[in-house]
Amino acid sequence: MSLPETTLDALAQRLDEAAVKCADTPSLADDVELSVADAYAVQQRLLARRLEREESFVGVKLGFTSRAKMIQMGVSDVIVGRLTDAMGYADGDCVNLSSFIHPKVEPEVAFRLAVDVDLDGPSAAIESAVDAVAPAMEIIDSRYRDFRFTYADVIADNTSAAAYVLGTWQPVQDVDDREVRLETPATTATGSTAAILDGPSRALHALLDMCRRHRIPLRAGDVVLAGAATAAVPFTEGVTQCDMAGLGRVTVRGTR
Numbered sequence: 001m002s003l004p005e006t007t008l009d010a011l012a013q014r015l016d017e018a019a020v021k022c023a024d025t026p027s028l029a030d031d032v033e034l035s036v037a038d039a040y041a042v043q044q045r046l047l048a049r050r051l052e053r054e055e056s057f058v059g060v061k062l063g064f065t066s067r068a069k070m071i072q073m074g075v076s077d078v079i080v081g082r083l084t085d086a087m088g089y090a091d092g093d094c095v096n097l098s099s100f101i102h103p104k105v106e107p108e109v110a111f112r113l114a115v116d117v118d119l120d121g122p123s124a125a126i127e128s129a130v131d132a133v134a135p136a137m138e139i140i141d142s143r144y145r146d147f148r149f150t151y152a153d154v155i156a157d158n159t160s161a162a163a164y165v166l167g168t169w170q171p172v173q174d175v176d177d178r179e180v181r182l183e184t185p186a187t188t189a190t191g192s193t194a195a196i197l198d199g200p201s202r203a204l205h206a207l208l209d210m211c212r213r214h215r216i217p218l219r220a221g222d223v224v225l226a227g228a229a230t231a232a233v234p235f236t237e238g239v240t241q242c243d244m245a246g247l248g249r250v251t252v253r254g255t256r
């Protein structure tokens with residue numbers, strides 16, 4: 001049974017206010033029994049609230065595509081969230097830490113879709129819709145206290161989406177096994193894009209499957225973040241950079 005609309009609205013308001021005020025909130029699961037379908041309905045409402053604030057929808061992100069992330073967060077299936085223009089930063093930009101609760105950063109591969117993807121068409125269609133690939137970083141910021149959440153909680157919270165930084169778009173190429181190095185002022189994390197569901201191209205298929213199930217459109221021009229290649233590390237003041245073999249480097253500066 002799905003929760004009443006008024007409850008879904010109230011949950012979206014609670015998560016949206018937590019994000020806007022940078023004040024964490026306890027797990028929704030403490031108060032309500034939230035199904036995965038309800039969680040996507042809350043997420044849809046969060047997006048609607050952002051659109052009302054004149055933000056525009058620019059793409060989607062996958063989460064929990066790597067085993068390291070699944071283990072780190074104690075979950076076992078992928079999730080999909082929405083990106084808006086207000087979350088986007090360019091290579092070298094400054095990102096103000098005061099707009100987050102407890103941000104973490106992760107190395108990601110970004111894809112760009114050149115054409116609309118028919119959600120009910122063949123799976124291969126999503127790969128042929130991609131016209132560019134870029135090294136990227138995602139800054140996640142769970143609105144839940146201590147980053148503690150259930151699978152449905154994190155979907156409702158737009159999969160902890162907070163910000164992302166894109167490097168330079170490159171021609172489409174096989175990026176399924178590229179070395180990745182993420183350096184923050186405090187930590188270095190290394191890995192391979194092969195950790196992303198055995199390759200980001202597999203992540204595209206998983207994305208199409210999730211978008212099919214939850215009727216999330218995939219349109220020409222959308223950015224797709226394929227999911228972290230390593231566990232997330234704290235995003236702190238100073239320069240953070242991500243190097244992806246053959247794709248280049250993307251940097252961001254955390255400021256106060």
Ligand code: OOG
Nearest residue numbers: 063064069159160227228
């Ligand atoms: C959820 C977001 C996960 C990824 O790349 O796996 C994610 C979280 O860990 O808070 O974005």
Ligand code: MG
Nearest residue numbers: 106138227228
């Ligand atoms: Mg991510």
